[in-house]
Amino acid sequence: MSTVIDVEHLDFSFGSGALTQPVLKDITLSIQKGEIVLITGPSGSGKTTFLTIIGGLRQAFHGSVRVLDQQFINSSEPVKVKVRQQIGYIFQQHNLLKSLTALQNVSMTLEMGNTLTEQQRRDRSAEMLIAVGLGDRLEYKPGQLSGGQLQRVSIARALVGQPKIILADEPTASLDKQSGYEAVSLLKRLAKESQTTILLVTHDYRILDIADRVVELEDGVIKKV
Amino acid sequence: MNKLAWFYFPARLAWRQLIFDRSKLVAAICGVLFACVLVFMQLGFKDSLYASAASAPVKLSGDLFLMHKQSEAMWRPVQFKRSELMRALGNPAVAEVYPLYLGLAPFKNIQTQVKRTLMVYGFDPDSQIFNIDEIKSKQIDLRLKDTVLFDEYSRPEFGPVRQLLEADQNVTEINDYKVNIVGLFRMGVSFAADGNVITSDLNFMRIFPRRHHSDIDMGVIKLHPGASAKQVEAELKSQLNEFINIFTYEELLKYEKDYWANTAPIGFIFGFGTVMGWVVGLVIVYQILFTDIANHRNEFATLKAMGYEHSYFIRLVFASAFFLAVLGFIPGYLLSVGLYHLAESQMYMPMPMLLSKIITVFMFILSMCVMAGLLAIRKLKDANPADMF
Ligand SMILES: Nc1ncnc2c1ncn2[C@@H]1O[C@H](COP(=O)(O)OP(=O)(O)OP(=O)(O)O)[C@@H](O)[C@H]1O
Ligand SMILES: [Mg+2]
Numbered sequence: 001m002s003t004v005i006d007v008e009h010l011d012f013s014f015g016s017g018a019l020t021q022p023v024l025k026d027i028t029l030s031i032q033k034g035e036i037v038l039i040t041g042p043s044g045s046g047k048t049t050f051l052t053i054i055g056g057l058r059q060a061f062h063g064s065v066r067v068l069d070q071q072f073i074n075s076s077e078p079v080k081v082k083v084r085q086q087i088g089y090i091f092q093q094h095n096l097l098k099s100l101t102a103l104q105n106v107s108m109t110l111e112m113g114n115t116l117t118e119q120q121r122r123d124r125s126a127e128m129l130i131a132v133g134l135g136d137r138l139e140y141k142p143g144q145l146s147g148g149q150l151q152r153v154s155i156a157r158a159l160v161g162q163p164k165i166i167l168a169d170e171p172t173a174s175l176d177k178q179s180g181y182e183a184v185s186l187l188k189r190l191a192k193e194s195q196t197t198i199l200l201v202t203h204d205y206r207i208l209d210i211a212d213r214v215v216e217l218e219d220g221v222i223k224k225v
Numbered sequence: 226m227n228k229l230a231w232f233y234f235p236a237r238l239a240w241r242q243l244i245f246d247r248s249k250l251v252a253a254i255c256g257v258l259f260a261c262v263l264v265f266m267q268l269g270f271k272d273s274l275y276a277s278a279a280s281a282p283v284k285l286s287g288d289l290f291l292m293h294k295q296s297e298a299m300w301r302p303v304q305f306k307r308s309e310l311m312r313a314l315g316n317p318a319v320a321e322v323y324p325l326y327l328g329l330a331p332f333k334n335i336q337t338q339v340k341r342t343l344m345v346y347g348f349d350p351d352s353q354i355f356n357i358d359e360i361k362s363k364q365i366d367l368r369l370k371d372t373v374l375f376d377e378y379s380r381p382e383f384g385p386v387r388q389l390l391e392a393d394q395n396v397t398e399i400n401d402y403k404v405n406i407v408g409l410f411r412m413g414v415s416f417a418a419d420g421n422v423i424t425s426d427l428n429f430m431r432i433f434p435r436r437h438h439s440d441i442d443m444g445v446i447k448l449h450p451g452a453s454a455k456q457v458e459a460e461l462k463s464q465l466n467e468f469i470n471i472f473t474y475e476e477l478l479k480y481e482k483d484y485w486a487n488t489a490p491i492g493f494i495f496g497f498g499t500v501m502g503w504v505v506g507l508v509i510v511y512q513i514l515f516t517d518i519a520n521h522r523n524e525f526a527t528l529k530a531m532g533y534e535h536s537y538f539i540r541l542v543f544a545s546a547f548f549l550a551v552l553g554f555i556p557g558y559l560l561s562v563g564l565y566h567l568a569e570s571q572m573y574m575p576m577p578m579l580l581s582k583i584i585t586v587f588m589f590i591l592s593m594c595v596m597a598g599l600l601a602i603r604k605l606k607d608a609n610p611a612d613m614f
Contacts, residue, residue: 055614081534084530085532089527098245099245
């Protein structure tokens with residue numbers, strides 16, 4: 001098994017000078033290919049911050065963060081953009097483009113690589129939407145879909161590019177118990193098929209059973225692995 | 226495919242976002258349309274001004290023209306001695322010389338009795354210094370006492386002269402002097418004069434009793450066939466008094482146009498109006514692009530998180546600017562065509578919709594939108610993907 005995410009002695013603080021607020025302290029964590037890892041912990045413990053650093057969205061300066069064999073500490077923007085293109089993101093809010101249909105939203109992931117024809121992009125996006133159970137909603141715009149459906153579209157958008165890693169921040173927070181569980185199980189099933197690594201932040205104890213491993217963060221320190 | 230995709234994908238997204246919110250799109254198009262019409266009208270009036278400024282000299286037929294150095298333009302001439310014109314005959318290349326008398330005077334509308342100023346041209350009816358057939362054919366009538374020809378293209382405020390003539394109502398007053406209108410010709414109005422009348426030099430002195438034969442406003446010189454106007458011009462410059470300006474035909478046209486473009490404040494006013502149209506349009510388009518970026522900030526940040534580069538969004542903004550330019554220009558152009566027709570029929574000003582003008586205005590609008598895009602892309606910095614989680 002190969003290591004996909006390898007974090008060693010990561011320190012991170014917001015602000016500078018007297019206002020420095022340490023958020024992550026000496027984090028060491030490595031995640032293997034195909035693993036599903038959940039991060040839980042009280043509010044303000046630094047979960048989201050950790051996720052944005054792993055995702056190459058926030059620059060950290062101390063320690064080592066290797067994602068898909070790229071060092072993120074003191075790295076340049078192009079390096080991070082390259083890695084980001086191999087990561088699927090699922091946000092707490094669905095963050096779909098409201099002027100595009102479900103199909104077009106999912107296709108946005110594929111337009112980046114630009115290795116496919118328009119028809120191939122459509123076919124693969126449609127397949128993905130069928131897989132998340134939205135085969136009959138391809139041409140719907142976000143305004144015409146329910147919260148659960150929107151979250152499933154964003155799961156499809158994250159998965160369609162066949163990413164090596166999925167990063168998800170409280171994907172079930174805006175969903176009811178039933179559809180939240182369904183969305184996460186769906187994510188797990190599709191990810192297991194393609195050996196995709198998942199790092200998922202959640203407060204939701206009902207979904208802990210889908211994880212291979214649960215990491216608990218408290219005050220910026222990993223408490224229990 | 227790769228080169229195409231570089232612009233095609235952001236442009237397609239820009240287009241989809243534009244057409245998603247129809248009411249905002251309509252507002253944006255109206256802004257560009259407004260700027261477009263404003264610029265079209267300013268340029269139209271300006272060109273029309275320059276074209277009509279030269280409508281009188283265009284109809285003159287001669288090789289060289291003399292004016293006083295202090296004459297800024299034909300409509301406000303300073304007189305000089307006729308003997309100065311006669312001295313030009315000393316040059317062997319000069320065949321004939323003719324004086325031209327110019328004066329602004331009130332003309333009484335035959336129907337309403339209302340007086341309005343027009344331009345009176347006085348010339349020797351035996352000369353051929355006007356290149357207008359109706360004038361040439363009325364030579365004999367013009368030799369008679371108190372006869373004038375009326376410019377059919379004068380503004381309608383002077384009365385329906387053609388119908389009046391057909392009804393044998395041809396007596397009116399110019400400068401409170403009774404004259405007979407014996408015919409019509411076609412020359413065109415300018416910003417200096419709303420109408421024109423042509424008469425003989427003798428009648429001109431009757432209409433303007435204080436003017437004298439020996440004080441002329443302009444001299445028209447005809448050369449022997451084969452003589453070079455440029456060369457004779459140079460020779461005359463040294464032979465004639467230094468307060469005389471000598472022009473070839475082209476130089477005279479340019480002199481008249483330059484007066485309106487530079488000396489008269491009108492050229493500046495239109496230039497200013499054009500720039501204002503550009504600025505107003507710029508502000509409107511900038512405002513639209515700016516709020517558009519602000520509204521899509523989360524969407525852009527999401528796409529950035531997914532791995533889209535910053536330059537993708539710059540292309541997207543410029544594509545939006547381009548679409549707005551085109552979408553606003555098309556109705557703006559159509560509306561301007563209508564307004565040009567209206568101006569031609571209502572104000573008797575020549576307003577041709579030339580291809581060069583269409584291209585100029587489109588470039589103008591495009592530069593306006595691109596500038597608005599340049600100002601708006603700063604707002605893209607607000608789309609920070611780290612804030613999305
Ligand atoms: N952009 C920022 N600037 C300054 N401080 C920040 C910023 N974002 C987060 N913080 C601080 O960092 C700490 C960790 O925040 P973070 O969002 O990572 O917590 P979290 O574990 O995701 O909490 P929650 O479960 O409520 O989402 C908090 O104390 C927060 O106030
Ligand atoms: Mg959080």
